[in-house]
Amino acid sequence: MQTGDSCELSIPAIEVVVTSFTRYPAPEDIGWLPRPFAVLAVAEVFDDRDEEDTAQALYLSEAVPLTIERLGRLP
Numbered sequence: 143m144q145t146g147d148s149c150e151l152s153i154p155a156i157e158v159v160v161t162s163f164t165r166y167p168a169p170e171d172i173g174w175l176p177r178p179f180a181v182l183a184v185a186e187v188f189d190d191r192d193e194e195d196t197a198q199a200l201y202l203s204e205a206v207p208l209t210i211e212r213l214g215r216l217p
Contacts, residue, residue, distance in 0.1 A: 158184040161197060169203070176203040 143149060162183040169177035178201035185197045202208060 157187040159187055161185050172201070178203050182208075 160182065163180065165180040166178070169179050170181075171177055180202045182200045182202060183197060184200065200208070
């Protein structure tokens, strides 16, 4: 690849549990641009692992599209 080339990245869908959501009153200055206006913490659903082992924070900015589909209620 060279500078300016296009690249498509495929990431398989995974089932996650939302563990927390924080919305900042103004975009948060955390050292990079664009500054995020919210953070969504999620953990992948596993039967045999602790949620904390797979937790991830998604820093959301208005420039990042995000589609979340509710699959239903967990047992």
